[in-house]
Amino acid sequence: MSKQPAPAGVAPGTPPVLQLRGIGKFFPGVIANKDVDLDVWPGEIHALLGENGAGKSTLMNVVTGIYQPEEGEIILDGYGQTFTSPQEAIRAGIGMVHQHFKLVQAFTVAENIHLGWDEAPRIASPAVMEARTREISERFGFPVRPDARVCDLSAGEQQRVEILRVLARKARLLIMDEPTAVLTPEETGELFRALRAFRAQGNAVIIISHKLDEVMEISDRVSILRGGRKVGTFNTADCNPSMLAATMVGRDIVRRNMRARPEGAAPIATDPVMQLRNVSVRDDRGVDTLRDVSLDLYGGEILGIAGVAGNGQRELTHVLTGLMARTSGEILLDGNLVDRADPALFVQAGVGHIPEDRLRSALAPSLSVTANMALREYPYPPIGTHGLYDAQAAGGLARDIAELAQVTIPDFAMPVRNLSGGNQQRLVARREIRIASRVLVAAYPARGLDIGAIATMLGYLTDLRDQGVAVVFISEDLEDLLNVSDRIGVMFHGRLMSVIDAEAADMATIGLLMGGRDATNTQSGAAQ
């Protein structure tokens, strides 16, 4: 795949702007990249697609000199290059716009453009810098207000400043990490127009994304990474979103049926515990992140949620646990309307929540292990009685949780951040399972765990199911989803595309749904 000929429109003999040959980058215990070959030609927009942790960002950090590769070579315009720092990469014409902007908020646009730029005039008045900035802005077709302070700009405008910063330094290869994540649809349209103009001047763009339709819209070719290796490079014209989604996640799936219930397990309840009725969420950018989702959760059943990350899973999780208010629609708990988004209400109703970013939002890092384990049960006896907090009882609870989670803790009074990330995750999972008497919402509970720990985690979920709890299992791992779930819902663009029977589900169908194709023949198994 890597030995593709130059695309049409490139003069014969022109070398690729960037060639990667056998790039390998390793971190302790992790292969971030291995044997990655990549050609990027002048005048192309090249999309880099992959799941979280597929190695996209590491690869780009290698290209921009932030990391040095352990293996392989970087060839620019036919000449081998090694970058020991990002500055060298910039000098060689490679510029990167990060997902989280690296601008000085208190400076003006002009000051940010000139910051750390060796071509900036030695003595520069604001007027001079603003004039230069205006000229650059017009030359590249990214309108900015040179005298505006960055903190007063919208995300889209800040991004334009970032891009100009890079372009002003004569970048010929522009790398953009998830550029549309913070943009409104209009801003995305503007960005794409500008990128096409940049391409038309014979420059190249690498765009990291996992929004399939945007990849389809903007890119000329797509390279897909999976598990740190490149799966292939395709002409976008030959692709469709479903095929891309399937390639992104599609490894050999070992189907093990974990749906079989043991003797005495609770049957699937007949009445739903929780119901969503046409729930929509609009974020403060005015983007609909959840659209018209209707969903019934039944005790004793695992509902898997599949989908490419960023298609509304986070919002669904937050709506189901009371962390986010819906814009329209209804939520019913045991048939009763829930009129406000209040996490406490959901905890009281027995809804546990393993959040996606659990280390950041489910723990207080500087407080003790004990205090963290009490987070969900402190208002209730034995810990909380008459407004008091019984530290002794909290200690007992923490020991119980640690034992069930099989984490050995030398000292329960030490800050929880002293534990490894894996152990913190196990503790959070166990704490949430304890309170999940009705519903458990688990967002990517296996992420970051090793294989043995993943099996244990899936076992937790099936145990809960057997106790009659309704489990919502959000994952990007189709194998886990297919093995554990009774039903699988697929999310795309904030919409719940379809809920299908997991036993009858096949990869192709799910792939289609993940790519936004509402295949009519999959409706047979769908819930109403």
Add this chain to the structure above:
Amino acid sequence: MATRAFQRLPSAPAGRILVLRLAAIVLSLCIIAGVLALSGHSPVVLAELILRSTLGSRFGLEDLALFMCPLLLTGAAVTVCGTIGLWNIGAEGQFYAGAIAATGVALGLHGPAIMVLPVMTIAGILGGMAWIAVPTLARAYAGVNEIITTLLLNFIASLLTYYLTTGPWRDRISGAQVSTQRLSVSIPEMWGIVHWGFPVAIVIVIGLALVLSRTRWGYEIRIGGANPEAARYAGIPVRLRIISVMLLSGGLAGLAGMFEVAGTVHRLQGGMANNFGYLGIVVAVLARGSCLNVIPAALLMALILDSGIVMQTQQLSASVVLAITGLILFMIAIGDELAHYRPVAGATPKGKAS
């Protein structure tokens, strides 16, 4: 880079901090002694004098307790606020507001002390709360940085005190400058000149330590300070907790002002807060977020203040005293930071980066 002789611990053990702080104090005393000796003072004579007039005599101990009383309360005010992750820089202003409110009551309400004092106490607490009310609401509902709002209100409170003590409330009896007349009621004394405010302040600090560690409210405050996102996730009404903590903090500083007016100074005077509000921040930093630690921290600060006064009687200028205070706190800060490091076993002591 491969071999480092020291490893940084994410959290320093309390024992190491204590040892290093003592070392820091001793070291700074040595430096001070050296400088004093070079400038022609005898460190030994001075040290003897300071010890005798602070810890070594009854009069000195009484003075220490009087200094500690406001420092305990302002230190607790800043510490409580810090527990939920906010900085109350305005204890100075809330101190004045409490003092003003208490004075207003004493000037306007005539009756037996048993009746007037409780009203003064409540007025002092409410005064402090009122002074932090605007920063509190701005913080809770608009996300306005409380450091700036509380700080700026200090100047207003201080100038308001000057206005009252030179204007409508000026002393018309003895003609004392920038002062009200002597208040007719005062907090009874329990030991020499030490009034009952001192033991009450100690009890309040201990009580706060218990409230923070042993109540649901305290637990919610601690979670809210350590990670607001986790607090929201756990269903804690963070905004209400911020409001209650900040009001409590203002009330404590206001009470300090009332104690000072009714127990120690017996008048409202311009400049009477004597930096107790700002020193409360120092006390809170020294206490490292623990209410119980506020007691020894306030003692240390009171010792420094008291020694400063003794030194000023020995023809050392006030700025020398300030420099000494700064040096001690500076060394303690270094000690605290060093407490995070421990030697790594097996590392070669002169290991060149390999």
